[in-house]
Amino acid sequence: MSREYVFAEIEKKWQKYWEKNKTFKTPEDKNIPKDKRFYCLDMFPYPSGAGLHVGHPEGYTATDIICRYLRMKGYNVLHPMGFDSFGLPAENYAIKTGTHPSEATHANIDNFRRQIKSLGFSYDWDREISTCEPDYYKWTQWIFLQLFKGGLAYEANIPINWCNSCKTGIANEEVNNGRCDRCGEPVVKKDMRQWMLRITAYADRLLDDLEPLDWPESIKHLQRNWIGRSEGAEVDFTVKGTDDSVKVFTTRPDTLFGATYMVLAPEHPLVEKITPPNTKKAVDDYIARSRMKSDLERTDLNKDKTGVFTGAYAVNPVNGKEIPIWISDYVLISYGTGAIMAVPAHDQRDFEFATKFGIDIIQVVSADGKLFDKLECAYESDGIAVNSGEFNGLTTPEFKKSITEWLEKKGIGKLAVNYKLRDWVFSRQRFWGEPIPLIHCEKCGTVAVLESELPLILPQVKTYQPTGTGESPLAAIDDWVNVKCPECGGPGKRETNTMPQWAGSCWYYLRYLDPANEKEFASRDKQDYWMPVDLYVGGAEHAVLHLLYSRFWHKFLFDQGFVATAEPFMKLRNQGIILGEDGQKMSKSRGNVINPDDIIAMFGADSMRLYEMFMGPLDVMKPWSTNGLKGVYKFLEKIWRLYTQFPLSEAAPPDELVRLTHKTIKKVQHDLDSLNNFNTAISQMMILVNELTKMDEQYTGILSVLARLIAPFAPHFGEEIWEIMGNAPSISNAEWPKYDEALVIDDSYVMVVQVNGKLRESIEIPRGTPVEQMKETALSSSKIIKWTENSQIVKVIAVQDKLVNIVIK
RNA sequence: GCCCAGGUGGUGAAACUGGUAGACACGCUGGACUCAAAAUCCAGUGGUAGUGAUAUCAUGCGGGUUCGAUUCCCGCCCUGGGCACCA
Numbered sequence: 001m002s003r004e005y006v007f008a009e010i011e012k013k014w015q016k017y018w019e020k021n022k023t024f025k026t027p028e029d030k031n032i033p034k035d036k037r038f039y040c041l042d043m044f045p046y047p048s049g050a051g052l053h054v055g056h057p058e059g060y061t062a063t064d065i066i067c068r069y070l071r072m073k074g075y076n077v078l079h080p081m082g083f084d085s086f087g088l089p090a091e092n093y094a095i096k097t098g099t100h101p102s103e104a105t106h107a108n109i110d111n112f113r114r115q116i117k118s119l120g121f122s123y124d125w126d127r128e129i130s131t132c133e134p135d136y137y138k139w140t141q142w143i144f145l146q147l148f149k150g151g152l153a154y155e156a157n158i159p160i161n162w163c164n165s166c167k168t169g170i171a172n173e174e175v176n177n178g179r180c181d182r183c184g185e186p187v188v189k190k191d192m193r194q195w196m197l198r199i200t201a202y203a204d205r206l207l208d209d210l211e212p213l214d215w216p217e218s219i220k221h222l223q224r225n226w227i228g229r230s231e232g233a234e235v236d237f238t239v240k241g242t243d244d245s246v247k248v249f250t251t252r253p254d255t256l257f258g259a260t261y262m263v264l265a266p267e268h269p270l271v272e273k274i275t276p277p278n279t280k281k282a283v284d285d286y287i288a289r290s291r292m293k294s295d296l297e298r299t300d301l302n303k304d305k306t307g308v309f310t311g312a313y314a315v316n317p318v319n320g321k322e323i324p325i326w327i328s329d330y331v332l333i334s335y336g337t338g339a340i341m342a343v344p345a346h347d348q349r350d351f352e353f354a355t356k357f358g359i360d361i362i363q364v365v366s367a368d369g370k371l372f373d374k375l376e377c378a379y380e381s382d383g384i385a386v387n388s389g390e391f392n393g394l395t396t397p398e399f400k401k402s403i404t405e406w407l408e409k410k411g412i413g414k415l416a417v418n419y420k421l422r423d424w425v426f427s428r429q430r431f432w433g434e435p436i437p438l439i440h441c442e443k444c445g446t447v448a449v450l451e452s453e454l455p456l457i458l459p460q461v462k463t464y465q466p467t468g469t470g471e472s473p474l475a476a477i478d479d480w481v482n483v484k485c486p487e488c489g490g491p492g493k494r495e496t497n498t499m500p501q502w503a504g505s506c507w508y509y510l511r512y513l514d515p516a517n518e519k520e521f522a523s524r525d526k527q528d529y530w531m532p533v534d535l536y537v538g539g540a541e542h543a544v545l546h547l548l549y550s551r552f553w554h555k556f557l558f559d560q561g562f563v564a565t566a567e568p569f570m571k572l573r574n575q576g577i578i579l580g581e582d583g584q585k586m587s588k589s590r591g592n593v594i595n596p597d598d599i600i601a602m603f604g605a606d607s608m609r610l611y612e613m614f615m616g617p618l619d620v621m622k623p624w625s626t627n628g629l630k631g632v633y634k635f636l637e638k639i640w641r642l643y644t645q646f647p648l649s650e651a652a653p654p655d656e657l658v659r660l661t662h663k664t665i666k667k668v669q670h671d672l673d674s675l676n677n678f679n680t681a682i683s684q685m686m687i688l689v690n691e692l693t694k695m696d697e698q699y700t701g702i703l704s705v706l707a708r709l710i711a712p713f714a715p716h717f718g719e720e721i722w723e724i725m726g727n728a729p730s731i732s733n734a735e736w737p738k739y740d741e742a743l744v745i746d747d748s749y750v751m752v753v754q755v756n757g758k759l760r761e762s763i764e765i766p767r768g769t770p771v772e773q774m775k776e777t778a779l780s781s782s783k784i785i786k787w788t789e790n791s792q793i794v795k796v797i798a799v800q801d802k803l804v805n806i807v808i809k
Numbered sequence: 810g811c812c813c814a815g816g817u818g819g820u821g822a823a824a825c826u827g828g829u830a831g832a833c834a835c836g837c838u839g840g841a842c843u844c845a846a847a848a849u850c851c852a853g854u855g856g857u858a859g860u861g862a863u864a865u866c867a868u869g870c871g872g873g874u875u876c877g878a879u880u881c882c883c884g885c886c887c888u889g890g891g892c893a894c895c896a
Contacts, residue, residue: 177893218813222891225812230895250896263896298894305894335895342896349894420895540890614834616822620815621889627835628821635834637848680823683833690833693850752829757877759829797876803828807876 005640007604007716014716015120023730024079024122028529032076039078039530040067041509041569043538043546046084046501047108049093052115053586054594054612054624059537059575061609062618062678064121066535068712069672071122072736078530079122080512082129083109086137087501088166088182091432094464101432101464105132115596119605120715122732127512131504136511137434138455139521140503143553145437145448146560152198153426155446159267160425162190167466169194171425171500173226173545189291192470195427195436195497199552203227203419205566206551215572216619219543226544228420233404235341235413237262237314239274240322246270246314249336249418252346253407254399256318257388258364259341260354262325263307265333266290271310274325279311283327290329298329305330305353316341317412318403319389328353336418344378351378364388365396424549426500431464431473433498441485441492450486458498472496505546506553509533509568524564532565535675540574547572573675578612579623586624594624606714607633613678613713632682636717639689639710643721646698653699657691658743661702664688665739668709678713685709700725705737752803753778755787771798778804 018024040063045056067079090101090108097104109130116123129136147153160169163180169192174181199206207227210220232251239246246262264271266287275283286308290298307328314325330349331340344354344361354361363372365383372379382396391399407413427436437449437456449456459480461473474496475481485492507521513530514522547569554568579585580592587593599608611629616622652658664684671681688706692698703725711718711731722731746767751774753761761783765774775796778784784806791808798804 218890221813225892228892228895232896248896252896330894330896332895340896347896349896352894418895420892543891614821622821625821625835629835631834634849641849679821680833683823686833750829754828754877757828757875762829795876797828799828803877805828805876 003644005637010720011605011716014719023732024124025126026078026124028526029076036075038070038075039533041533041536044082044084045112046087047112048089049108051111052596054596055578057119057596058578058612060121061612063537065712067122068732071732072734080127081123082508084505085130085132086433086504091430091464118600127515129508129511129515134455134457140434141437141454141456143507148448154196156196157193159189159191160194161187163187168429169425172422194425197424197426199424200419200421202552202555203421205555209567214570216574222543223548231417233413234416235407240313240315246339247337248339248341249416250341253403254396255343255346255364258343258345258362259316260344260360260362261323261342262314263328263331263340263342265331265338266327266329267333268338271327274310274312276311282308283310286327305356334422346378346380348378362387427497428500429470429472430466430498434503436495436497436499438495439483439485439492441490443490444485444487447485447487472498502546502549506550527563533569535571536569537573575618576620576622581624583623603629603633606717607636610713614682616679618676618678635686642692642698643724649697649699653702660688660691661705662739662743665737666744708734708737749801753784754805756807757805760784760787767801771800774798774804
């Protein structure tokens with residue numbers, strides 16, 4: 001009867017039970033209607049050598065609670081887990097120790113799986129996947145081939161972001177303030193043959209389709225900014241004395257009359273052609289100098305503008321004026337056309353440049369129709385056109401519209417849209433990734449490996465050391481590299497670059513649906529059963545990397561008819577970061593890292609889960625507190641005593657207790673539905689438990705409800721008390737308790753009486769008391785009389801079932 | 810610089826569509842039990858004044874709207890995140 005709460009035994013017992021009985025195996029039961037199927041996805045982890053971090057269980061616990069809750073409500077819930085197992089850390093470890101990355105990765109996965117299982121999550125482990133396994137990456141390669149065949153994968157020789165420390169090219173999305181996202185080293189530009197994915201072809205749809213998604217606004221905002229759509233016009237400027245013309249992109253075609261010079265990016269192809277011999281040396285010097293600069297140096301805002309005059313002039317198409325053409329690295333080759341018309345009066349950057357080099361500044365927009373005496377800085381707002389010939393007097397939006405039409409009519413310009421988003425640099429010069437399944441043939445060009453030959457297995461190498469020359473370690477394996485061309489049978493060479501870590505995670509949610517399928521990445525039948533993902537939970541750090549990339553792949557698969565929805569993830573939630581006990585980011589160097597294994601050993605998985613949910617709302621950043629953890633542990637012990645140390649009664653519980661129980665069901669349910677406020681759900685259960693503790697006996701009915709409410713949060717604990725009550729396992733098959741709305745609302749309430757907005761009295765009265773009667777009751781209270789007797793009552797405000805406020809003078 | 814999110818006790822936090830600020834915990838203080846400790850239970854716990862009922866101040870700062878503002882509006886300060894010469 002009065003057993004102890006021995007969490008270690010209980011947790012082991014029920015984990016074994018779930019595993020043996022395959023409690024969470026999820027078949028595609030066709031009898032369950034579509035709206036009762038729920039696909040709940042966690043961002044799968046990269047299995048690092050350091051093991052699970054307390055941040056991982058936070059999101060995983062939240063989704064697990066939702067899944068268990070929904071199952072009790074009769075849903076068929078898909079909740080899978082797997083591993084994002086290609087990536088640099090394992091490869092770097094291999095370089096250091098000589099162990100094959102696959103060996104280290106498998107050991108790490110085993111450790112991660114053990115840790116994840118020790119938290120009692122209700123995953124269907126039969127669906128586990130791992131991106132570095134050939135039967136998985138076969139399909140990553142297959143999707144790449146579809147992209148290649150669809151013209152969305154292309155080879156380019158362009159200057160890309162190169163990290164000298166990781167010895168590989170990286171994508172724009174992986175550069176942070178000019179530094180490598182992974183190691184923090186400055187990124188340099190390097191000309192290199194690259195495989196690119198044409199994500200820009202989807203820019204508009206990636207932008208537009210964000211709108212209806214139930215995602216955090218901040219994440220949508222981040223993606224919108226990253227895509228960076230801007231509308232404007234393209235205008236051609238002829239180069240004086242030649243047939244050449246320079247195309248520019250501008251969002252302010254209304255300032256064309258104020259264009260007093262042009263700037264080409266140093267890398268612009270026309271520079272060489274238009275530069276006359278007398279300025280050639282200065283121009284070449286400048287180009288050489290800017291090529292030397294790192295990204296960090298080129299984008300440093302505080303630095304002075306630099307540039308040189310090419311010696312050539314362009315003709316402004318609106319007024320025939322000749323304007324000098326300069327080159328400067330404040331113009332980027334990768335955005336727009338790599339050339340701009342400069343309007344110093346209305347663009348701060350141009351203003352600084354023109355001031356430094358003594359170029360004319362002509363005002364063409366005015367706030368009030370008047371001209372400036374002297375400009376201190378550029379006037380960038382909208383206004384009324386001045387100095388603009390026949391267009392004078394137009395407002396900025398009117399001018400934009402009419403000048404664009406005018407340009408179009410003359411055939412020298414048109415409406416244009418530009419994006420900040422660039423194509424995705426997709427090749428890595430490293431070993432531990434999916435080999436890109438292409439063959440270079442002298443006769444046939446680049447040819448796809450036959451689909452029947454997939455997976456193209458990552459071969460064994462002698463050394464994992466990156467060459468640093470832009471060749472991956474694979475390039476050294478002659479008998480792997482040299483193959484017959486699948487088309488002509490002649491000599492060919494394999495592509496030796498590998499795919500980035502993001503490739504495998506672009507589509508993993510699809511593989512969970514049908515992980516053993518050898519014919520397709522996932523059968524259409526299973527997709528139709530589950531897709532799209534109903535709820536996706538993970539860290540906000542993937543806002544523009546994984547989440548943008550996978551949306552892109554999904555849209556491509558949709559266009560090819562391989563998936564049925566345009567978007568993969570309907571609802572997204574982010575978990576907040578868990579800080580160390582000192583309020584600082586957890587890190588090895590600070591020594592404030594909390595290891596889940598230690599916590600589970602000391603307090604059990606259920607306490608760990610419950611505490612992480614009790615800390616605060618899911619989406620906020622919050623510091624760890626071991627004392628707080630002890631608090632929830634005591635809470636579990638308190639509940640335990642209710643089930644083991646009290647006489648049990650079958651009688652009807654007191655009315656107040658019944659009402660509190662119904663309120664608790666409602667509150668917990670409401671907070672779970674919010675997908676965020678798990679903390680207040682737990683608070684409410686604590687309130688109920690505190691009341692129950694005061695009783696001399698416990699009531700079966702209430703304990704049965706409480707067990708079912710706590711079970712999703714503390715599942716092993718829930719199973720055990722359920723069994724103690726004499727029920728057959730598993731509680732995860734029990735029905736979620738229902739509440740009666742009539743019992744949630746009290747018959748009476750405490751009416752607040754304020755005098756001039758300040759609380760002076762509170763009186764308990766029946767719910768529904770009419771407003772007039774409320775006023776009467778309030779005014780006749782002796783305390784209130786004391787407050788009001790020597791004053792004049794100006795007004796009495798009453799809000800039914802809430803309060804009365806008496807305004808006095 | 811620009812764009813988001815957020816500033817509430819000693820700490821984590823709560824407060825439905827404007828209506829009792831601080832629920833629930835942690836910590837702390839005192840008490841009960843105990844030879845003692847742990848555990849458990851009980852009481853107290855925003856600041857200030859007072860023996861006390863009580864009064865008064867208080868949700869980053871300064872204004873405003875309102876009978877009434879943590880909540881709405883304007884300006885500023887601070888913290889976290891994102892972007893950063895994107896024409």
